[in-house]
Amino acid sequence: MEENKRETALVTGASRGIGRAVALELARSGYHVVVNYRSSEAKADETVSLIEAEGGSAEKLCFNVADASESRRCVENVIARRPSLDVLVNNAGITADNLFLMMPEEDWNAVIATTLNGFFNVTQPAIKAMMKARRGSVVSMSSLSALVGNRGQTNYSAAKAGLIAASKALASEVARLGIRINVVAPGLIRTDMTQNIPQEQIRERIPMRRVGEPEEVAKVVRFLCSADASYMTGQVISVNGGMF
Template sequence: MKYALVTGGSRGIGRAVCIKLSLMGYNVIINYANNITEAQKTLELVEMTGQHGEIMMFDVSKREQVSKTIEKWQETHPNDYIDVLVNNAGIRRDNILALMPEEDWNIVIDTTLKGFYNTTQALLPAMIRHKHGRIINMASVSGISGIRGQANYSTAKGGLIAATKALAQEVAAKNITVNAIAPGFIKTDMTDDLDEESIVKTIPMRRFGTPEEVAELVGFIASPAAGYITGSVISINGGLYT
């Protein structure tokens, strides 16, 4: 039995990734923090592929919540382990730094960076024991180039990229790969509030990407074909930043 956990898997890129991994034969664990309705929709789509899925509720930024939930799963699956982790959970709270409330700084940083730490550390021991794993971190073009009004988001995603590179070196000898994907503007509910008409003029391909395009890249990195790729940051942004 192959298992994959996708944090923030209920909507957008997370949902597309869940479906892609299920098509690859994974039993997909769909993590969500608040919206059970959307998580159930994703579960239905996963099961339509003929693969097993399940929902797992926890806030990635809450260490005790993450640990207890994953420990409970491991107790009920003593002969299995989660060998693919997609750290996808993330939020935006855009504002110029001079006017940014401390709460908006903290929640963006905590969701991405504490989320990476809490979830990855909980799953690493089993990957190390089995000498196999794929950790895929959803970064952003914002973490590479920086974007005005996103100092918090750029910091979070830039830190995630650095963590990716460091962890990749720590676990490479155990046949565990750690890579980051850095999407540009992807058409999801997370970008609904943006001025798409103006933004596409700055993108060489003149369009937003789709969640399915990002999911295809996740699928490749999770596959045996990508076994020698680790510590990499792969951009998917229509030429926006190279």
């Protein structure tokens, strides 16, 4: 398929981990994937190379989702260059764990700015384009932490829970326009962000007794973006091995 005829998917934080797996999975489904990154250019290049090695189409795009004006400019640039913006995956996020009473204000603000403000900064211009086309899919990456709350993650839990609430509200606003808004909430997934967690101890809390893989999350995202999920919106899908 010619690159300029492919539908377009923008995946934030796609240079590694779950974001990279999502980018690869969407590329395999035929999308031209815009691989967003903030600082890991070499990793973003790797993601693009992996997609192209499989015959897919991709490009890298550097911007910080926490920066409202930069995000809007870059998303609008994608919209202007591509025939359409069909899929947005809000995956970018950071952690800055600490007990609440010891948490610096800047750590609280940084996590909220990237995860929750980033949702607004990127999704608003994307939704405007989808409204004109009267179709589109937005999937945002929440977390098990949003559903059960993890000790030492008040900022992360708050941001990820905010994504769920915002997505449900937005879904009700744009459903009649053919736009679907859904959320995926992973549990413990094998990524760089979780490599320092004592996984042997946590495995005992997981009914499936194993850590999840990024590809297992990516396949759920791909489903939610596809026509197979055409009657699903405002939903939160947990991918966590049975943790509650």
